[in-house]
Amino acid sequence: MVERKKVEIPAGAKVKVSLGPEESFPFDISPMYEGERIRKQDMFVELGGPTQVKFELVMALPMDQVEDMKVTVVGPDLDEMEEGKAYPYGMIYYVAGSKIETDLEPVIERRNHDFQNYIQGYMHLNQRYDIWIRISKDSVKKGLKSLAQIAKATMMLYKNELPFIEKIEAVYITEKDLVEKILKEVAMPIYDERDKRVEMLHDEDVEEFYSCTLCQSFAPTNVCIVSPDRPSLCGAITWFDGRAAAKVDPEGPNRAVPKGQLIDPIGGEYSGVNDFAKRESGGEYSKIKLHSFFEYPHTSCGCFETIGFYMPEVDGIGFVHRGYPNPAPNGLTFSTMAGQTGGGKQTIGFLGVGVAYFRSKKFLQADGGWYRVVWMAKDLKERVKNYIPEELRNKIATEEDAKTLDELKEFLKKVNHPVVTGVVRPVDGKKITEGWKEVVKEVPPVAKPVEVAKPAEAAPAVAQPAVQPAVVQPTVQPVAIQPVAPALQLFQLPQPTVAPAGIKIIVKDAKITIDKVIIRRAEKK
Amino acid sequence: MIIAVAGKGGTGKTLVSALLIHFISKKNSKLLAVDADPDSNLPEALGVKVEKTLGAVRELFQVSRDEMGTMNKEQWLEGKIYEVVCECDGYDLLVMGRPEGEGCYCFANSLLRGILKKLMRHYDYIVVDSEAGLEHFSRKTIDSADYVIIVTDSSKKGLTTAKRIKELMAELKINVKDVFLVANKVNREAMEKIKKFADDENLKILEFLPYDEEVVKIDVEGLPVTALSENSEVYKRVKKIVDFFLEVVA
Numbered sequence: 001m002v003e004r005k006k007v008e009i010p011a012g013a014k015v016k017v018s019l020g021p022e023e024s025f026p027f028d029i030s031p032m033y034e035g036e037r038i039r040k041q042d043m044f045v046e047l048g049g050p051t052q053v054k055f056e057l058v059m060a061l062p063m064d065q066v067e068d069m070k071v072t073v074v075g076p077d078l079d080e081m082e083e084g085k086a087y088p089y090g091m092i093y094y095v096a097g098s099k100i101e102t103d104l105e106p107v108i109e110r111r112n113h114d115f116q117n118y119i120q121g122y123m124h125l126n127q128r129y130d131i132w133i134r135i136s137k138d139s140v141k142k143g144l145k146s147l148a149q150i151a152k153a154t155m156m157l158y159k160n161e162l163p164f165i166e167k168i169e170a171v172y173i174t175e176k177d178l179v180e181k182i183l184k185e186v187a188m189p190i191y192d193e194r195d196k197r198v199e200m201l202h203d204e205d206v207e208e209f210y211s212c213t214l215c216q217s218f219a220p221t222n223v224c225i226v227s228p229d230r231p232s233l234c235g236a237i238t239w240f241d242g243r244a245a246a247k248v249d250p251e252g253p254n255r256a257v258p259k260g261q262l263i264d265p266i267g268g269e270y271s272g273v274n275d276f277a278k279r280e281s282g283g284e285y286s287k288i289k290l291h292s293f294f295e296y297p298h299t300s301c302g303c304f305e306t307i308g309f310y311m312p313e314v315d316g317i318g319f320v321h322r323g324y325p326n327p328a329p330n331g332l333t334f335s336t337m338a339g340q341t342g343g344g345k346q347t348i349g350f351l352g353v354g355v356a357y358f359r360s361k362k363f364l365q366a367d368g369g370w371y372r373v374v375w376m377a378k379d380l381k382e383r384v385k386n387y388i389p390e391e392l393r394n395k396i397a398t399e400e401d402a403k404t405l406d407e408l409k410e411f412l413k414k415v416n417h418p419v420v421t422g423v424v425r426p427v428d429g430k431k432i433t434e435g436w437k438e439v440v441k442e443v444p445p446v447a448k449p450v451e452v453a454k455p456a457e458a459a460p461a462v463a464q465p466a467v468q469p470a471v472v473q474p475t476v477q478p479v480a481i482q483p484v485a486p487a488l489q490l491f492q493l494p495q496p497t498v499a500p501a502g503i504k505i506i507v508k509d510a511k512i513t514i515d516k517v518i519i520r521r522a523e524k525k
Numbered sequence: 526m527i528i529a530v531a532g533k534g535g536t537g538k539t540l541v542s543a544l545l546i547h548f549i550s551k552k553n554s555k556l557l558a559v560d561a562d563p564d565s566n567l568p569e570a571l572g573v574k575v576e577k578t579l580g581a582v583r584e585l586f587q588v589s590r591d592e593m594g595t596m597n598k599e600q601w602l603e604g605k606i607y608e609v610v611c612e613c614d615g616y617d618l619l620v621m622g623r624p625e626g627e628g629c630y631c632f633a634n635s636l637l638r639g640i641l642k643k644l645m646r647h648y649d650y651i652v653v654d655s656e657a658g659l660e661h662f663s664r665k666t667i668d669s670a671d672y673v674i675i676v677t678d679s680s681k682k683g684l685t686t687a688k689r690i691k692e693l694m695a696e697l698k699i700n701v702k703d704v705f706l707v708a709n710k711v712n713r714e715a716m717e718k719i720k721k722f723a724d725d726e727n728l729k730i731l732e733f734l735p736y737d738e739e740v741v742k743i744d745v746e747g748l749p750v751t752a753l754s755e756n757s758e759v760y761k762r763v764k765k766i767v768d769f770f771l772e773v774v775a
Binding site for chain 2: 034035036037039040041050106110113125126127128130132191194195197198212214215232234235236237240241244253301302303304305322323355356
């Protein structure tokens with residue numbers, strides 16, 4: 001962790017110090033000024049912004065190191081600035097309080113934007129190293145002459161609105177070299193550290209997840225649950241975004257979902273999430289497992305960036321992203337699969353996920369995570385390459401390795417992908433798949449049409465070579481034969497091919513569940 | 526006050542918008558011009574160059590959001606939007622730009638709505654050059670309009686579009702105070718036709734603009750509307766519209 005300490009102000013720097021709270025301000029302070037745009041022609045000066053070096057930073061320090069309501073301005077102050085010019089800007093706040101820890105720094109820092117925008121004639125935009133401030137001519141006319149006045153007003157708001165801040169001190173810097181130096185040596189390492197913490201933050205570390213129902217307008221039963229280990233499937237919302245939105249509008253589309261009891265630590269099932277999902281989906285479903293592909297998977301709205309599809313033929317999962325136009329090895333395109341999966345349903349065999357979910361430590365952990373992934377569109381694989389366990393990076397095929405199931409089978413055998421011999425899921429070391437059974441070639445993949453009494457097209461029956469799932473398509477009802485887990489209600493699209501009647505179907509080592517088979521004589525036209 | 530100008534392409538909608546902006550800006554610089562028609566070229570008609578659009582920012586947001594770590598996405602987007610607002614002489618200009626690409630924009634648009642709402646409440650006048658489909662109103666990226674000006678010529682298509690816009694307004698439940706019609710490029714004969722149309726559709730005619738050689742000329746040469754001479758009939762009549770909004774309505 002980056003050490004938190006006061007920044008060093010070089011000897012000889014131009015320094016102005018102001019102590020204690022301000023009696024009155026020459027400007028109004030109110031939330032109504034939020035969003036106020038100070039136009040170039042009304043602007044006295046610009047601080048930071050597109051052309052200057054800039055940052056804002058909050059650091060938590062021990063109580064005895066913070067001098068409450070002290071402001072230090074380093075570099076030219078407002079009354080020494082030239083009208084119409086832009087200046088570098090660094091804002092540092094030291095905060096202390098018995099409840100304040102480093103974790104709270106970003107939460108406090110974010111409020112600088114809100115509070116400073118309450119100040120009339122002061123525009124604050126963006127955050128961190130992107131801040132952009134403008135001060136209006138009007139304010140200067142009304143008596144604003146020092147940045148210390150701005151700092152005092154901001155600190156006052158901080159203490160009023162966030163009472164856990166017991167002491168606060170500010171250092172505002174307009175001296176270019178110093179802004180640059182502190183940005184590089186102190187602020188950037190702290191921002192990086194915070195972002196790394198995102199990857200370190202897990203479902204078990206928080207009390208609440210957040211919901212997202214932005215998509216309910218077109219997927220009425222969809223409820224996205226956003227947890228630290230599972231960003232939204234549209235890729236837009238992380239747990240941090242959910243928290244920020246829920247704070248602003250607790251009844252809005254992002255609401256807090258208390259986790260409740262942990263029911264299945266591996267699948268990621270929580271009683272609070274189940275209750276919420278049941279209520280918000282109008283009873284459409286009662287369970288959601290956050291990190292499972294096959295059992296009570298998360299619903300998919302239609303917004304997902306990528307779609308995962310189970311291929312029983314290889315007992316593995318493939319992923320294709322929205323931008324990939326060609327059919328995946330299962331013969332289906334993104335849009336075909338999306339059409340089947342979207343709309344806020346729990347569809348076993350297909351799952352919409354956001355690209356950011358591939359970074360998750362809990363990525364499909366109930367089903368073996370990366371060890372169950374056999375194919376990815378190349379662009380997608382490139383984007384998330386660094387998150388694939390090293391030993392698997394070359395074992396996951398792309399369209400360059402395999403375009404069809406047969407090519408995929410060959411590839412997986414060649415690289416000895418875990419699905420071939422059986423997947424051991426890393427999370428608990430349990431072997432979850434049996435691996436492929438011996439391949440029996442009793443039926444050639446394409447049989448020659450045989451003369452039959454009935455016209456061939458009247459009796460389309462599809463059969464695939466023995467071992468792996470055969471999809472039989474009688475005239476009416478498509479029937480899926482699944483070799484894998486008997487409990488699964490696998491969704492199968494009817495295969496478009498029409499094979500001639502009169503071939504032998506051999507299914508070995510398979511458990512078959514069939515709800516209904518209807519065989520009818522084809523009606524003569 | 527939000528004034529939306531809509532109509533079929535080619536009817537002179539952007540000409541009217543640009544002139545409205547031109548005249549209002551002379552009286553009040555708390556004016557935001559919004560180009561909400563990807564097919565129009567309001568900046569050109571105003572004689573300004575705009576490099577970046579809101580659409581481009583939204584696309585940038587879509588591709589960079591994974592890398593934002595714990596940053597606040599709303600603040601990020603707001604900062605970028607304020608950057609693309611062009612500060613012109615006497616008014617600000619926001620170009621909405623191209624429509625969404627593929628993928629999910631629910632979150633981006635939800636943030637946008639909040640940001641634009643906050644931004645817009647600080648202007649006294651907002652003039653929106655909108656395409657006939659009123660996309661930004663239907664998506665609520667632009668919250669509402671107080672007045673809608675439908676620009677039409679005397680063509681059947683122009684009038685049909687005008688009628689559809691009016692119906693769409695009702696469908697979208699945009700809480701407008703009034704819907705007006707401005708007829709452009711009309712001769713005496715067409716005037717009667719349009720009057721009847723306005724009567725049938727219960728639309729108030731704000732002004733008839735005559736066919737104007739000068740307008741054609743600046744159009745051909747790609748000059749801004751400010752190049753119109755003050756004696757031009759179109760110039761004078763749009764000025765009257767603005768006076769109406771500035772005085773009578775306000």
